Amino acid sequence: MEQVEIPTILIRPSRGWIALKLGDIWEYRELLYFLVWRDIKVRYKQTALGATWAILQPFFSMIVFSLVFGKLAKMPSDGIPYPIFSYAALVPWTYFAGALSQSANGLVDSANLIKKVYFPRLTIPIANSLVGLVDFAIAFVVLLGLMFWYGVTPTWRIIWLPAFLLLALVTALAVGLWLSVLNVEYRDVKYTIPFLTQFWMYATPIVYPSSLLKEPWRTVYGLNPMVGVVEGFRWALLNTKTAPGPMIAVSAAASVVLLVGGAFYFRRMEKTFADVV
Amino acid sequence: MPTSSDALDALRVENLGKMYRIGERHAKYRTFRETISGLATAPFRAARRLAGGNGPPPSPESIWALRDVSFRVGQGDVVGVIGRNGAGKSTLLKILARITEPTSGSAVIRGRVGSLLEVGTGFHQELTGRENIYLNGAILGMRRREIDSSFDEIVAFAGVEKFVDTPVKHYSSGMYLRLAFSVAAHLDPEILLVDEVLAVGDATFQRKCLEKMEDVGRRGRTVLFVSHNMQAIARLCPRTILLDSGGVAVDGPSHKVVASYLSSDIGTTAERRWSDSRRAPASRAARLVAVRVRSVGGEVTDAPDLRKPIGIEMEFDVLEEGWSFSASYDFYNEEGLLLFGSIETDPEWRNKRRPLGRYATTAWVPANLFSEGTVIVNVELLTVHPLTRHFEERQAVAFHLVDSMDGDSARGDWGGEWSGAVRPLLSWGTRIVPSGEPDSGVARKRESHVS
Numbered sequence A: 001m002e003q004v005e006i007p008t009i010l011i012r013p014s015r016g017w018i019a020l021k022l023g024d025i026w027e028y029r030e031l032l033y034f035l036v037w038r039d040i041k042v043r044y045k046q047t048a049l050g051a052t053w054a055i056l057q058p059f060f061s062m063i064v065f066s067l068v069f070g071k072l073a074k075m076p077s078d079g080i081p082y083p084i085f086s087y088a089a090l091v092p093w094t095y096f097a098g099a100l101s102q103s104a105n106g107l108v109d110s111a112n113l114i115k116k117v118y119f120p121r122l123t124i125p126i127a128n129s130l131v132g133l134v135d136f137a138i139a140f141v142v143l144l145g146l147m148f149w150y151g152v153t154p155t156w157r158i159i160w161l162p163a164f165l166l167l168a169l170v171t172a173l174a175v176g177l178w179l180s181v182l183n184v185e186y187r188d189v190k191y192t193i194p195f196l197t198q199f200w201m202y203a204t205p206i207v208y209p210s211s212l213l214k215e216p217w218r219t220v221y222g223l224n225p226m227v228g229v230v231e232g233f234r235w236a237l238l239n240t241k242t243a244p245g246p247m248i249a250v251s252a253a254a255s256v257v258l259l260v261g262g263a264f265y266f267r268r269m270e271k272t273f274a275d276v277v
Numbered sequence B: 001m002p003t004s005s006d007a008l009d010a011l012r013v014e015n016l017g018k019m020y021r022i023g024e025r026h027a028k029y030r031t032f033r034e035t036i037s038g039l040a041t042a043p044f045r046a047a048r049r050l051a052g053g054n055g056p057p058p059s060p061e062s063i064w065a066l067r068d069v070s071f072r073v074g075q076g077d078v079v080g081v082i083g084r085n086g087a088g089k090s091t092l093l094k095i096l097a098r099i100t101e102p103t104s105g106s107a108v109i110r111g112r113v114g115s116l117l118e119v120g121t122g123f124h125q126e127l128t129g130r131e132n133i134y135l136n137g138a139i140l141g142m143r144r145r146e147i148d149s150s151f152d153e154i155v156a157f158a159g160v161e162k163f164v165d166t167p168v169k170h171y172s173s174g175m176y177l178r179l180a181f182s183v184a185a186h187l188d189p190e191i192l193l194v195d196e197v198l199a200v201g202d203a204t205f206q207r208k209c210l211e212k213m214e215d216v217g218r219r220g221r222t223v224l225f226v227s228h229n230m231q232a233i234a235r236l237c238p239r240t241i242l243l244d245s246g247g248v249a250v251d252g253p254s255h256k257v258v259a260s261y262l263s264s265d266i267g268t269t270a271e272r273r274w275s276d277s278r279r280a281p282a283s284r285a286a287r288l289v290a291v292r293v294r295s296v297g298g299e300v301t302d303a304p305d306l307r308k309p310i311g312i313e314m315e316f317d318v319l320e321e322g323w324s325f326s327a328s329y330d331f332y333n334e335e336g337l338l339l340f341g342s343i344e345t346d347p348e349w350r351n352k353r354r355p356l357g358r359y360a361t362t363a364w365v366p367a368n369l370f371s372e373g374t375v376i377v378n379v380e381l382l383t384v385h386p387l388t389r390h391f392e393e394r395q396a397v398a399f400h401l402v403d404s405m406d407g408d409s410a411r412g413d414w415g416g417e418w419s420g421a422v423r424p425l426l427s428w429g430t431r432i433v434p435s436g437e438p439d440s441g442v443a444r445k446r447e448s449h450v451s
Helices: A022-027 A029-046 A052-072 A082-109 A111-116 A123-131 A133-149 A156-185 A188-202 A217-221 A225-238 A245-276 B032-041 B043-050 B089-096 B129-139 B144-158 B173-185 B203-218 B230-236 B254-264
Strands: A008-011 B009-021 B062-074 B078-082 B104-110 B113-116 B191-195 B222-226 B239-244 B247-253 B271-273 B286-294 B310-318 B326-333 B338-343 B357-365 B373-383 B388-401
Touching (some): A022 A029, A029 A123, A029 B129, A052 A082, A052 A133, A082 A111, A082 A123, A082 A133, A082 A156, A082 A188, A082 A225, A123 A133, A123 A156, A133 A225, A156 A188, A156 A245, A225 A245, B009 B089, B009 B222, B062 B104, B062 B222, B062 B247, B078 B089, B078 B230, B089 B104, B089 B113, B089 B191, B089 B222, B129 B173, B173 B203, B203 B222, B230 B254, B239 B254, B271 B388, B286 B373, B310 B388
Parallel strands (some): B078 B222, B078 B239, B113 B191, B191 B222
Antiparallel strands (some): A008 B104, B009 B062, B009 B104, B239 B247, B271 B286, B326 B373, B373 B388
């Protein structure tokens, strides 16, 4: 039998703030993979329309917004046809809202696992925020189709797109971490999530452009990380003139602060999960 | 006691303790409203709780599920852990498995830990057997290539070759449990923590599981095995730790620990004899000789099948003529709840004076009445007129009921948790009611599941 180094585990009460132990999550990357794989599989097995859902939700929102805000309210859209202006924002937004509510409910939904098996608990919200990427990819293909339809040609800026997607992921995970911990302790959180995402959507330039704001307020607006994501998507795909530089930097910084804080808070509260959830 | 040196200890537990706030394990989560009303009365405590707390608040509403537990387990030792419900067995395992944190003390574990606290954790109904093997394996901490290499073995051990690509929601509860155990049994860590997994499956499968566990022990793995099944403990573990109200009561060779548990406590014991007549419970008119649990076949057993009638036999000597006797039994569950009592109604001896001699009285409990778990029987011998209690023996015998999950007990196809003190098999029927004719139709039995 091959003799490998035997790990030693020390178990004792922890006090105060504890290390994130990101190495542990790397150790358990296969579990992370299987949790994501399970959720994707189950999602497409259980729903009759399967992948269609990924398109329907942002697509119908786009139609409604185009009628209400585009046609009736004559909302400015930075010179872009309103349907594609709103859809380019709705694709990352739909992913974000889904990932947020998935990861916020993740710990409670996985109560059975948490009470029976050890693994780094951070795996759960991380997996939850990754699952939606499949739906995102499908909705994104439709976005490319719409761009073609409206004759929008992407430029070299499109290479920045993954960075904006990552920003959406990090933001969803960051907020998901905070909410998932609170959700273990207070089940009320579950009921506030739909309200929160709706409110947040109108606080993000989805139906309107951020160019309505003058500088420096536009940069301050970037404190809502989703502002950076949505304007970043439009900038990278639709060549809008709202050059996102400082605003995106503010969004990225806000998102990272939320994430780091959330991760430490999560680790600190982690020890009580199995007893409380 | 273990004598192995520090270097060879696979597990060293020192003064381990776990405190729960009362209600925490049951009332579970709070709502904002409760916290807000709590904030008004105790702002500092609530604020601290919200921030994660710094150790336990000194509170009168707390209980120690585990306190000052210390022991060592040498590498390759197989150690049993027994004790009644609430003694701290599961808490101990949960701490060692790192599911929950101790409140005090420490434990050092050398090696990769695998825990089997419940089979089938993380199984998903919609996924196929194959998919669940990979998912469950990953959850239990197996590497993908480990699962790949033992995949065929897992399937064969569970005996589900034909259904490996069927979603597990179509499995019978027996198949489901076999597959779940099979995945877990192929986990190969240095230290294995096992909690009462052998209470599932039919007798054949249980035997297979026991063999598998023995095999794990033989390969030099360290095993900590929690069980109510004294036979399994005695067979698998040379050494056993008895926990009682959160502390180590006895730690030593299994046969001694099990014996002390059975004699002092509510372990299962299928037969009790009072060979020394001076010490037997007695009056001047009658004396207890023995109490036994019998299966329908007549053999003495501490693990009867709950789907068959169970006989409780009391043997006693009549020492004085002129008395009429009635035996009386009370049946308790392991939580000390009186399930029911029964008094002898045999017409042959009712209100009849008995000649001297030895008598054996048996009461048959109907099949499918008990739920699984431990049943403790108190016996007494009475004379109804004039009311006299000749003797009484509390916890005279106890037996452990197991549901083989074959689908023909009152469980039906349900394999999950079941509450309720008893679980009688009722007569169920469902018929189709044709519209306009609400009272016609014939009772139809529900078709049973695939299996």
